[in-house]
Amino acid sequence: MNDPNVSMSGCSTFASPDPGISFSTPEPGLTIDDVQRHLNRSRASVYRYANTDPALLNPPYNPQKLNPELRQNKDEPLLFRAQEVRRFAEEVLGLQPIIQVQPAPETATNDLLRQILAELKAIRQHLERQD
Numbered sequence: 001m002n003d004p005n006v007s008m009s010g011c012s013t014f015a016s017p018d019p020g021i022s023f024s025t026p027e028p029g030l031t032i033d034d035v036q037r038h039l040n041r042s043r044a045s046v047y048r049y050a051n052t053d054p055a056l057l058n059p060p061y062n063p064q065k066l067n068p069e070l071r072q073n074k075d076e077p078l079l080f081r082a083q084e085v086r087r088f089a090e091e092v093l094g095l096q097p098i099i100q101v102q103p104a105p106e107t108a109t110n111d112l113l114r115q116i117l118a119e120l121k122a123i124r125q126h127l128e129r130q131d
Helices: 032-039 043-049 082-092 108-130
Strands: 012-015 022-025
Touching: 032 043, 032 082
Parallel strands: none
Antiparallel strands: 012 022
């Protein structure tokens, strides 16, 4: 499925400048309030920056606008990828990088997986020594 107007299950799809390419991201998007805080602009300004059109659900990519993720219906809130907000801030507004994508916080699952990996490495070393 290379149609940028179709959302993949469980992932949000973002149309790139090249209409033949779409990116899938499992990460949640930034809301209007989040973008407002990151850009230090008013809510009204963020709506003016956003690439929206009352006649179109998902207007084509516009490099001079803040492009939201694709939506399934007009009632869905606008969500923005952090990379898109950063691109807009740097290229259009001329601001320094203000959004830093940080690694997810450590969870018990990550810790358990790290312990399992260490145990498997130890088992492998033990088996290699026996050969």
